[in-house]
Amino acid sequence: MEPTKRKQRSHAIRAKFLDHLLGAGIAAVYVGILLATSHELAMNRDEGFYAVAAERYGAWMELAWTNWEHASEPNVIAQYWSYNHEHPGLMKGAFALSLLAHKHLGWFQDATTAIRFPGMLCGGLMLWLLYIFGSRIHGRAAGIAAAFAFATIPRVFYHAHLDCFDIPIAFFLTWTTYAYWRALKNPNWTFLVAIAFGLALATKHNAWILPGVFLIHWIWVVAIELQLRRRRPDNRPSTFTPRTVVPWWLIGIAVLGPPIFVLSWPWLWDHTWSRFVWYVKFHTNHVHYSTMYLGENLTKPPFPVSLPWLLTAFTVPATILAFAGFSIIRRSRSWLPKKLTIGIPTLFIPLSVPDRRRTDVLLIGTMLAPLVVISLPSTPIFGGTKHWIASYAPLALFAGFLFADIFRAIRQRKLASFEGKFCKVKYATALVGFPILCMVPSTLEVVHSHPLGLAHYGFLSSGVAGAADKGMNRQYWGYTHGQVTRWLASHLPDGGRVWPCDATHKSWEMMHESNLLPKNIRLAHHMDQADYILVHHEDHFAEVEFQAWVTTGTVQPAHVLTYEGVPIVSIYAGKSKPSVAPH
Amino acid sequence: MDESPGTPSQDGSDTVNPALDPDSTGPEPEPAPEPVSTVEKEAWHDVSQPRRSLVWFILCLAIAEAIHFGLRQVRTVPQTDFEAAAKHVREHMGQRDLVVSAPSWTSPRLRQALGDAMTFSSSTPNDLAAYERIWVMIIRGARHPYQPTHPTDFVQRFGRVRLQQWELGPSPVLFNFVDHMAQAKAEIVTNGKTLPCHRTPRSNHRAGLGAGAMAPEQILQCDRERPWLWVGSTVMEDLELKGRHCIWQHPAGLEPIRVQWNNIPLGDRIVLYGGIYHDHEIKELGNDTQIAVRVNGQEVGRMIHRDGDGNKRSVIQTRPLEQAKQHPDQRGNVAIEVTAADPHLRSFCWNATVRLGHPERDHHGTN
Numbered sequence: 025m026e027p028t029k030r031k032q033r034s035h036a037i038r039a040k041f042l043d044h045l046l047g048a049g050i051a052a053v054y055v056g057i058l059l060a061t062s063h064e065l066a067m068n069r070d071e072g073f074y075a076v077a078a079e080r081y082g083a084w085m086e087l088a089w090t091n092w093e094h095a096s097e098p099n100v101i102a103q104y105w106s107y108n109h110e111h112p113g114l115m116k117g118a119f120a121l122s123l124l125a126h127k128h129l130g131w132f133q134d135a136t137t138a139i140r141f142p143g144m145l146c147g148g149l150m151l152w153l154l155y156i157f158g159s160r161i162h163g164r165a166a167g168i169a170a171a172f173a174f175a176t177i178p179r180v181f182y183h184a185h186l187d188c189f190d191i192p193i194a195f196f197l198t199w200t201t202y203a204y205w206r207a208l209k210n211p212n213w214t215f216l217v218a219i220a221f222g223l224a225l226a227t228k229h230n231a232w233i234l235p236g237v238f239l240i241h242w243i244w245v246v247a248i249e250l251q252l253r254r255r256r257p258d259n260r261p262s263t264f265t266p267r268t269v270v271p272w273w274l275i276g277i278a279v280l281g282p283p284i285f286v287l288s289w290p291w292l293w294d295h296t297w298s299r300f301v302w303y304v305k306f307h308t309n310h311v312h313y314s315t316m317y318l319g320e321n322l323t324k325p326p327f328p329v330s331l332p333w334l335l336t337a338f339t340v341p342a343t344i345l346a347f348a349g350f351s352i353i354r355r356s357r358s359w360l361p362k363k364l365t366i367g368i369p370t371l372f373i374p375l376s377v378p379d380r381r382r383t384d385v386l387l388i389g390t391m392l393a394p395l396v397v398i399s400l401p402s403t404p405i406f407g408g409t410k411h412w413i414a415s416y417a418p419l420a421l422f423a424g425f426l427f428a429d430i431f432r433a434i435r436q437r438k439l440a441s442f443e444g445k446f447c448k449v450k451y452a453t454a455l456v457g458f459p460i461l462c463m464v465p466s467t468l469e470v471v472h473s474h475p476l477g478l479a480h481y482g483f484l485s486s487g488v489a490g491a492a493d494k495g496m497n498r499q500y501w502g503y504t505h506g507q508v509t510r511w512l513a514s515h516l517p518d519g520g521r522v523w524p525c526d527a528t529h530k531s532w533e534m535m536h537e538s539n540l541l542p543k544n545i546r547l548a549h550h551m552d553q554a555d556y557i558l559v560h561h562e563d564h565f566a567e568v569e570f571q572a573w574v575t576t577g578t579v580q581p582a583h584v585l586t587y588e589g590v591p592i593v594s595i596y597a598g599k600s601k602p603s604v605a606p607h
Numbered sequence: 608m609d610e611s612p613g614t615p616s617q618d619g620s621d622t623v624n625p626a627l628d629p630d631s632t633g634p635e636p637e638p639a640p641e642p643v644s645t646v647e648k649e650a651w652h653d654v655s656q657p658r659r660s661l662v663w664f665i666l667c668l669a670i671a672e673a674i675h676f677g678l679r680q681v682r683t684v685p686q687t688d689f690e691a692a693a694k695h696v697r698e699h700m701g702q703r704d705l706v707v708s709a710p711s712w713t714s715p716r717l718r719q720a721l722g723d724a725m726t727f728s729s730s731t732p733n734d735l736a737a738y739e740r741i742w743v744m745i746i747r748g749a750r751h752p753y754q755p756t757h758p759t760d761f762v763q764r765f766g767r768v769r770l771q772q773w774e775l776g777p778s779p780v781l782f783n784f785v786d787h788m789a790q791a792k793a794e795i796v797t798n799g800k801t802l803p804c805h806r807t808p809r810s811n812h813r814a815g816l817g818a819g820a821m822a823p824e825q826i827l828q829c830d831r832e833r834p835w836l837w838v839g840s841t842v843m844e845d846l847e848l849k850g851r852h853c854i855w856q857h858p859a860g861l862e863p864i865r866v867q868w869n870n871i872p873l874g875d876r877i878v879l880y881g882g883i884y885h886d887h888e889i890k891e892l893g894n895d896t897q898i899a900v901r902v903n904g905q906e907v908g909r910m911i912h913r914d915g916d917g918n919k920r921s922v923i924q925t926r927p928l929e930q931a932k933q934h935p936d937q938r939g940n941v942a943i944e945v946t947a948a949d950p951h952l953r954s955f956c957w958n959a960t961v962r963l964g965h966p967e968r969d970h971h972g973t974n
Contacts, residue, residue: 321848323889343669350661374655430657430665439659462665465672472676483672487679489747492712523814551814551821561715564816567844567885571814571821574841579730580722584715589683589746591715 043164047155050171051148054184058144062137062185063538065475066506072530074116074187075139077108082120082127084290098294105291109299110306111189113289114226118142119187134538139187146192147184151175153195154417157202158424161383165431169459170424173344176466177416179409182477189228194414196224197234201390201418204238207273208245208381218276222284229307230414233397235277237389242271245382307404314564315407319495321563326401332412333395338485338496339409340416341466345484347423352388354426359384391418407497408478427462434458476504476587488588502526502560504592508585509541511595512556515582519544520555525568525593527558551575556582557596572596684746686716688766692744693720695763695770703778705729705738709751717744727842727852728785733880733918733958736968737780745769779965781872784943785840785852785958792869793838795829796862804829804838804864819843819884819954820855829864835954838866843956845882846889846917853881853956856945858896863944873902873939874963875924875931879910881957882918891915894949898957901942912955922969931963 067075084104088095095101108116119139125131126138151171158167174180183190200220207213224231246269286292292299314323317331337345357365358378365373378384394412397403433439434454442451465483473480479499481491492498505527512522524532524547535541548554557572559565559581573579573596581594582601689708696706706725708717718725728737735741735753743751746768754773761772784791793804809822811834826839835857842850856864881898882888896912900923908923931937941961947953962969 342672343665346665346668350665354655354657370655371658374658376655426657430662433656433662438656439662458662458666461669465669465676468673468676472680483675487675489679489683493710493747493749498712526816550812552812561712563848564885566848566850567819568815570842570844570850571818573727573730573850574821574823575814578722579718579725579727581715581719584686584719586683586686586716588679589716590712594715594719 043156043159043167044152046164047152047167047171050155050168051152054151054175055144055148058147058185059137059141061474062140062144063133063540064506065182065185066503066509066527066540067136067531067534068186068188068501068503069526069528069531070501071140071187071503072528072534073108074119075136075530075534077116078119078123078139078187080104080107081113081116082124085117085120085124096293101290101293105289109291110303111228112226112285112303113291114223115142115187115189115192115228117288136534136538140185143186143188143191144184146195147175147180150184150191150195150198150417153199153202154420154424157198157205158421158428161421162425163428163432166421166424166428168424169347169427169431170420172463173347173423173427173466174416174420176463176470177340177344177420178470178473178477178480178482179339180413180416181470181474182480183410183413188410190410190413193224193228193230194417196220196227197231197390197414198417200224200231200234201238201386204273205381205383205386207276208242211270211272214272214276215280217273218280219284221277222281223288225281225285226288229303230394233393234390235274237386237393238273241382241386241389242274244385245380248382249380310404310406312405313407313500315405315500316495316497316563317407322405322407323564325403325405327399327403327405329399329401331407332398332409335407335409335496336395336412336415338481338491340419340482341469342483343462343465344420344423347426347462348419351422351426354429355384355422359388387418387421391415391422408500427459431458475506476592479504479587479590479592488590492590498561498563498590499592500562502528503531504560504585505531505558506535506540508558508583508593508595509535511583511585512545513542515601516542516545516555519546521546521548521553523548523551523554523557523572525558526560526562526565552598554598555601556598559594559596561591561594569594575599682767684716684767686719688768689713689716689720689744691765692763692768692770693717695765696721696742697724700724700742701740703737703739704742705732705735705740705753706742706744707751707753708744708746709749709754710747711751713744713746727840727850728783731842731850731852733851733920734878734969735775736878736962736965737778737783737960739775739778740772741775742770742772745771776968777965779874779962779968780960781874781963782868782961783958784868784941784960785854787868787871788840788854790868791827791838791854791866793827793829793856793864793866795836795859795864797830797859799862801865802829804836809837809839810834817886819886820956822855827866830859833859836864838864841956843882843954844885846885846915848885849918851880851882851918851956851958853958854943855954855956856943857955858945858947858950858953860950861946861948863899863946865942865944867940867942869940870938871941872961872963873925873931873937873941874961875926875928876962876966877908877923877925877941877959878962878969879908879921879923879957879959880918881910881912881921881955882916883912883914883952884954884956887952887954888914888917890952892949892952894947894951894953896945896947896953896955898955899944899946900959901944903939904942925961928964928966935963 084095119142122138122141123135126135132138154174155167155171158170200217203213203217203220207217312323314321354374355376357373358376394415398406398412469482481488485491522545529547532547536543551557551571552575559569559572576596576599582597583595584591585593706721708714741753743754759771760774763770794801795804804827806825807828809824809826811822814821820841820843823839823841826837829836836859838856841855842852845851856866877900891914893914898910899906900908902925907925910921912919945955
């Protein structure tokens with residue numbers, strides 16, 4: 025190898041290493057923040073179910089470790105894995121392993137943190153991935169900005185704490201997308217596409233739509249490529265070789281995806297087909313959740329097409345949306361059909377040239393697909409941003425690209441010459457001030473959103489109170505009781521019983537386990553036996569508040585937890601307790 | 608600002624530097640000579656420089672978003688403001704005063720401050736007829752649907768809470784059935800035989816989402832085999848998820864469950880509101896519920912409640928208005944009978960008042 029080439033290669037390896045080191049650092053910091061802030065977050069409904077699943081699957085793993093023959097018997101597998109078989113086993117298996125690490129090695133401060141850790145890890149890995157993906161497309165500044173944007177979306181920050189599947193599936197979908205994007209140039213990546221897709225399948229059913237997005241993108245890319253070759257056959261070969269024009273990625277995911285899915289989920293080891301069909305039917309005929317949207321309690325399809333779009337606008341910081349939106353517009357000439365852009369001055373859509381892999385098309389496809397699927401009138405009703413949270417990864421990437429362009433222009437003094445007196449100070453101020461100013465809004469929002477992330481609304485909805493004015497969903501999943509534990513502890517110094525409203529028994533048990541709530545404050549199984557009655561303010565829970573009135577004989581809550589002045593949880597005193605201090 | 612590296616031609620056509628033409632099969636451009644790592648900029652090299660106006664727009668948006676965030680925190684209404692307004696109301700509150708707050712989501716905060724002076728009925732009014740004065744605690748410039756359009760009689764600010772009060776005029780309400788549930792007798796007709804419903808402590812303590820209306824401590828149980836066949840006052844969630852202080856009277860079938868009050872004022876009309884529990888009404892089972900109103904044994908009116916009606920309102924004349932005005936003290940026995948051809952999930956709950964005169968008040972603030 026020539027010394028120059030050797031030097032270049034060594035430089036490239038060092039750069040790659042540094043990039044991954046930086047990505048790992050970002051991930052580590054994020055996981056650290058998640059760990060530090062998770063304690064005050066009570067488990068939500070789904071977390072409680074997955075925590076039970078983790079305990080059961082963990083027990084099976086222990087059995088498998090000591091007696092594999094017995095553990096692998098179909099009836100034994102069914103005994104342990106039949107619980108919560110509406111979702112695949114990968115993440116719940118990871119929660120179980122983490123719980124076992126806590127149980128046997130004492131790695132975590134409590135079981136709640138242990139069960140949540142794999143979810144947090146996925147949150148950290150997602151930032152690492154976004155940094156690398158953004159850097160490869162448009163430079164380090166883009167990668168850092170993309171990771172920051174994603175991390176500071178308040179709903180993302182909330183979900184990143186949980187032992188749920190939403191951040192993990194967003195991570196696996198983005199990883200598969202990244203691997204597919206790399207595989208378009210280098211077929212050696214095909215194997216990783218297949219592995220990543222298999223893990224996505226094994227995480228959540230959202231993965232089903234990804235091959236469709238890839239296929240549309242691949243046909244787009246190959247059609248253009250073949251057209252170019254036909255037009256100019258004498259030209260040098262482009263990025264794509266005959267080897268790369270074969271859809272190896274599709275073959276890969278078809279061959280490896282299903283085995284990974286089945287192997288990671290012992291429930292499917294017996295009666296594989298019938299159980300798989302049940303799983304598919306469960307999700308295609310999913311129950312419709314109640315959700316409040318613009319003053320209407322939605323219980324039946326069709327859902328308003330605007331729901332995921334407006335909720336995204338209301339919950340993602342406006343600055344991030346602006347970066348992403350303008351970035352997409354700026355790039356649109358590179359992917360929109362020419363006919364659509366003829367006549368539009370470059371003032372509105374600047375010139376931009378697509379890369380051979382049509383990265384714009386891929387990212388727009390992966391960003392729109394989850395939003396479009398939820399918007400379809402035939403889709404079962406889901407009202408939470410978590411169902412399309414995977415869209416926020418490409419959205420963050422687009423935000424990062426525009427940030428990088430502006431930052432680069434400032435750095436190269438192309439937006440201002442910074443001449444005259446104090447030119448260095450002005451230049452330094454612009455260089456430092458621009459990123460800081462851009463980061464401030466989402467940082468403020470994300471800090472303020474914790475630990476009531478699902479109740480948070482931002483600038484475009486005029487905050488939490490503005491969203492309440494507009495009749496938007498206040499919360500869901502019954503998790504906000506974590507913020508009234510101090511009040512309960514101070515009002516039940518000798519212990520007592522609390523009726524938990526939307527909180528699950530498991531959530532209550534885990535609050536005891538993690539010392540978030542004194543153990544002598546137990547659940548009341550009947551409302552009229554409770555010392556205090558909780559009411560989570562979500563519109564379709566209104567009936568619970570009326571039940572509390574009739575039970576206690578008063579309409580006066582003893583305490584109301586508010587967020588930006590909006591009631592989140594009301595607490596009613598049972599008949600044995602004074603309602604409020606006398607006036 | 609330049610649009611390097613590609614620039615449109617003078618005639619405005621979409622001519623692009625051939626070196627950057629996406630359809631060119633020429634070599635992909637080399638990585639930019641930036642001090643960046645070799646893994647950078649694999650995909651794009653050609654994005655034109657952002658316009659200064661765009662940068663300013665984003666910066667202004669970021670500043671606006673940050674300021675808005677700060678203002679939201681500063682403008683959050685503390686509970687002490689509600690308590691200060693409640694203190695004023697408490698000092699001046701009359702027996703026929705209604706207190707509400709706007710926007711509607713502030714209701715728990717109002718009730719936390721003043722709930723001890725509020726009742727189930729005043730927390731879930733069907734209309735304003737029972738009240739002679741209304742107080743409204745307002746934040747964020749909201750408007751309550753019950754707020755009269757005529758000028759306010761009183762307004763005062765308590766921090767960020769604006770307290771307003773209006774006189775509504777004399778109330779036409781003579782008798783509220785829900786408030787007099789203790790005087791009522793109930794009976795069930797089974798195979799032509801009339802059997803009394805017995806006053807008993809509630810046996811069903813079920814609560815939570817989908818559990819429906821909570822039975823009060825004392826109910827009139829009509830059939831122990833069918834525990835939902837009881838009569839009693841409760842607060843039920845209607846089709847609009849609003850609470851209604853009402854009398855639970857689930858039909859048993861085509862034969863009625865009857866509840867009767869003896870020797871009560873007759874007024875000139877009974878204004879009846881009734882609905883089905885939210886979760887049952889949205890199922891749209893299509894089974895109508897019939898409500899017959901009898902005065903001294905004679906049927907004077909009937910309401911049919913169909914799915915989708917929600918909290919339905921009917922005005923039933925008991926006597927001509929002129930006759931009622933001549934004999935305002937006339938009393939009688941009023942019975943309400945509820946039937947349904949198919950009583951499955953017809954969790955009917957109603958509220959009614961006997962009224963005399965002032966028919967214009969019936970509509971005032973009807974929710």
